[in-house]
Amino acid sequence: MAGIDLSDILIVGAVTLATGLFLYLRRGNGGSDAAANSAMFTSFVSKLTAILTPSTTPPTPSTPRIVSRPSKKTISTTLASMESKHKMILFYGSQTGTAEDLATRTANEVYANFGVESVVADLEDYDMTDLIKFGESLKSMGDEVGKVVIGFFLATYGEGEPTDNAADFYEWLMDGRGKGEDEDVTDIGDDMQLEQQGDGVHYIMFGLGNKTYEHFNSMGRRVSKRLDSIGAKMVGIPGEGDDDGSMEDDFLAWKPKVLEALSAYYGVKDMGGKAGRGLAHVPLFNLSEESSLPDKAVFHGELASDHKPRRFKDGPGGDDKRVFVEATAKKRILYDAKNPLFSHVTKSYNLFNETVDQLKLKPSELPPTTPSQKYTHDASTNTLNIRRECIHMEFDLSNTGLRYETGDHVGIYGANSLEQVSLLARALGLDDAALDSVVRVKANPANRQSAMAKMPFPNPCSVRTAFTHYLAITPVLKQHQLELIAKYAADETERAMIYDIVDNRNLYVEKVESSQKSMAEVLFDFRSVKLPLQVVLGELLSPIVVRYYSISSSSKKEPCTVSITAVAVRYALPSKPLMQSENSAATLQYKEGLVTAYVSRLHHKTSQLPTPEMSADDSTYPFPPLPTHVPIFIRTSSFRLPRDASAPVIMIGPGTGVAPFRGFLQERVHVASSGALKKPVGSTWLFYGCRHPEQDHLYKDEFGSLIATVDGWKQSEQDAERAKAFDLRVMNAFSRVPGQQKVYVQDIVQKMGKEVYEVLDKMRGYIYVCGDAKNMAADVNTLLHKLAAEFGGKNEEEAKKWVKNLKTTGKYHEDVW
Numbered sequence: 001m002a003g004i005d006l007s008d009i010l011i012v013g014a015v016t017l018a019t020g021l022f023l024y025l026r027r028g029n030g031g032s033d034a035a036a037n038s039a040m041f042t043s044f045v046s047k048l049t050a051i052l053t054p055s056t057t058p059p060t061p062s063t064p065r066i067v068s069r070p071s072k073k074t075i076s077t078t079l080a081s082m083e084s085k086h087k088m089i090l091f092y093g094s095q096t097g098t099a100e101d102l103a104t105r106t107a108n109e110v111y112a113n114f115g116v117e118s119v120v121a122d123l124e125d126y127d128m129t130d131l132i133k134f135g136e137s138l139k140s141m142g143d144e145v146g147k148v149v150i151g152f153f154l155a156t157y158g159e160g161e162p163t164d165n166a167a168d169f170y171e172w173l174m175d176g177r178g179k180g181e182d183e184d185v186t187d188i189g190d191d192m193q194l195e196q197q198g199d200g201v202h203y204i205m206f207g208l209g210n211k212t213y214e215h216f217n218s219m220g221r222r223v224s225k226r227l228d229s230i231g232a233k234m235v236g237i238p239g240e241g242d243d244d245g246s247m248e249d250d251f252l253a254w255k256p257k258v259l260e261a262l263s264a265y266y267g268v269k270d271m272g273g274k275a276g277r278g279l280a281h282v283p284l285f286n287l288s289e290e291s292s293l294p295d296k297a298v299f300h301g302e303l304a305s306d307h308k309p310r311r312f313k314d315g316p317g318g319d320d321k322r323v324f325v326e327a328t329a330k331k332r333i334l335y336d337a338k339n340p341l342f343s344h345v346t347k348s349y350n351l352f353n354e355t356v357d358q359l360k361l362k363p364s365e366l367p368p369t370t371p372s373q374k375y376t377h378d379a380s381t382n383t384l385n386i387r388r389e390c391i392h393m394e395f396d397l398s399n400t401g402l403r404y405e406t407g408d409h410v411g412i413y414g415a416n417s418l419e420q421v422s423l424l425a426r427a428l429g430l431d432d433a434a435l436d437s438v439v440r441v442k443a444n445p446a447n448r449q450s451a452m453a454k455m456p457f458p459n460p461c462s463v464r465t466a467f468t469h470y471l472a473i474t475p476v477l478k479q480h481q482l483e484l485i486a487k488y489a490a491d492e493t494e495r496a497m498i499y500d501i502v503d504n505r506n507l508y509v510e511k512v513e514s515s516q517k518s519m520a521e522v523l524f525d526f527r528s529v530k531l532p533l534q535v536v537l538g539e540l541l542s543p544i545v546v547r548y549y550s551i552s553s554s555s556k557k558e559p560c561t562v563s564i565t566a567v568a569v570r571y572a573l574p575s576k577p578l579m580q581s582e583n584s585a586a587t588l589q590y591k592e593g594l595v596t597a598y599v600s601r602l603h604h605k606t607s608q609l610p611t612p613e614m615s616a617d618d619s620t621y622p623f624p625p626l627p628t629h630v631p632i633f634i635r636t637s638s639f640r641l642p643r644d645a646s647a648p649v650i651m652i653g654p655g656t657g658v659a660p661f662r663g664f665l666q667e668r669v670h671v672a673s674s675g676a677l678k679k680p681v682g683s684t685w686l687f688y689g690c691r692h693p694e695q696d697h698l699y700k701d702e703f704g705s706l707i708a709t710v711d712g713w714k715q716s717e718q719d720a721e722r723a724k725a726f727d728l729r730v731m732n733a734f735s736r737v738p739g740q741q742k743v744y745v746q747d748i749v750q751k752m753g754k755e756v757y758e759v760l761d762k763m764r765g766y767i768y769v770c771g772d773a774k775n776m777a778a779d780v781n782t783l784l785h786k787l788a789a790e791f792g793g794k795n796e797e798e799a800k801k802w803v804k805n806l807k808t809t810g811k812y813h814e815d816v817w
């Protein structure tokens, strides 16, 4: 019984016992509501399992207890509140916002083209059991309600899993199936629970995925299959977006087909597209200035600002007053994307900050801004030197009740930099007074969609706060945003140029996407465009979305600290003005990642170094107050060390892919040092890769001292037993050492191919891969097939089966991006 210990048996036994008890007690209900029973049962078992599963993290002293969740909305109430006869509700299952964004764009077009009101909804907020006997519910609503379409925009994660906000819906709809080995089952509709209960549901489906993953778009595919099997009908064709190619292209290819099908289904004429270009835009929101509000009535950037979040009560309890207020009320606080913990940075240091990426330039391409600490220009050689920086940062969880497990992810919100906010303000013609004016965004009654539209950010707040803390102002502008911008171009030539870009995907890629032009950069090129502020704030810009990082600490060793290992994303691209001729000169535009730049600013503030915003020659350069607290929450992952620490583990993690493995190594040494184990910790091999041993070698000393600790045990008579099987090794690959051949992690794994195969095949070993999905993880996967053939004598089919078996038995884990 590999990998199963006594606690597993106890849990399985207790769950089985409790299942019997649950079913016995539920009999009294007559079992009339099968779906509700199923959902209740699932949640009952998962809660029970959670209670029985021993936590490896000791509770912090003031761990609060009860978790409360707001009650769910019903589909029928939302439909009743919509004015148009025909209606649409678009549900999204999204982790990083793409699915929500595409659902919103579809909703806006459906309204603009057909006059059909469309609501965009978070799956987590709704009681989806409303879909049962949906046709009958619609009839009971009378003539007020015409045809209704339900939309699904579902992203796939992990190993073919739903997003967090779609998990409950998926569990209910699939009745607990449709995962892992169940993926290929064809009879998912043959149970009695939901048979034909989906009659009356008309739906559209767009799945979001990435072809480099084995379970490409599983969510869209499985949910469609299940809906069809219970009697629901798809309108149009299913859409599948591939992030490895172009999600945007896939969406744009699907959209016209689905709009055509919707037009036929609703029986309405399409008023949108090019025909609608002559019509004036009716903004979704109005804007009012609120100059006389007291400071505490104004939002200041709840997610990542230095300002104390408005909802916090005064009194003791650290920065996050909820911890104090709610802990005394004996409630457990559920921290998630909507309700992050405001955590303090306890430690922050550079893992490297000395090397640069060099870009050769044409003299005309020089960036227009003053060289800064992030990049410098060497005029004699015409090179741009962009500083590479990697940061180790630790967040405090003490007394918060927030726990994590080694291998989990931490979600972090970022903020835009002062430079980016100033650039956008200049492009929009806003001066400091306009930026600091406090505004309130309100639904515009002239646009019927507005009644159901989600407020773009907490209101009222200053324009500066909205640009800094709530809205993503730097992403490359998309074609649908340009379509709206064109309506506000006063100059006909400019308007015609914008429509050319909107209508011609290749032109868009060449002129906008390839140089990643942001809204500010595009507006500088089209000077006749005068955008109303409410359109910028409420319709053109999307909210800042959370980014996830692999946790690089061990919960067993450091239960009150979560650490991340982040490389600052910095690069530069040549960019040409949009309204000038082919031969006009390009300039180089410096770009950076939103959250990693925020982490870098935070680090420089925390460590009291000059901030990277400061220009090299101006030490008085002002910069916005940086956060003293960081909004974070934990996302559970299945990237876990084996329960049985004596099982050998192989880890492959180049670059920041090493992050979770720092936690894994710490944990294995911690577990061995605690001496509580009956069997010694098994072999622990890390394959690590970076460019150069002296430049970007992460945690070199730390790993060295862990190896020395274990070696020390082996030398000591007293400790030798615990270190007996503990073969701790870190094997390095360096890809940019002058005069030497490039070596990648895949190469050093291949060199040890025989041992790796034996650990996995004969010694119940586990393999973990973290980092780049497209090249490294795909190469490792191919390599495993080769090893099975070379050292296991397997043919192609058998090798495939062997690798698949490693995955389905939980022995092969990937945390890749």
Ligand SMILES: Cc1cc2nc3c(=O)[nH]c(=O)nc-3n(C[C@H](O)[C@H](O)[C@H](O)COP(=O)(O)O)c2cc1C
Residues within 6 Å of the ligand: 093, 094, 095, 096, 097, 098, 099, 100, 155, 156, 157, 158, 159, 160, 161, 163, 208, 209, 210, 211, 213, 214, 215, 216, 217, 218, 243, 247, 815, 816, 817
């Ligand atoms: C950690 C991670 C795991 C993923 N797993 C899968 C997968 O198993 N199958 C798939 O088709 N796509 C997978 N994807 C791709 C996402 O579904 C895709 O990027 C999608 O656009 C994300 O949508 P969202 O921004 O709405 O969350 C994964 C992406 C990440 C970052």
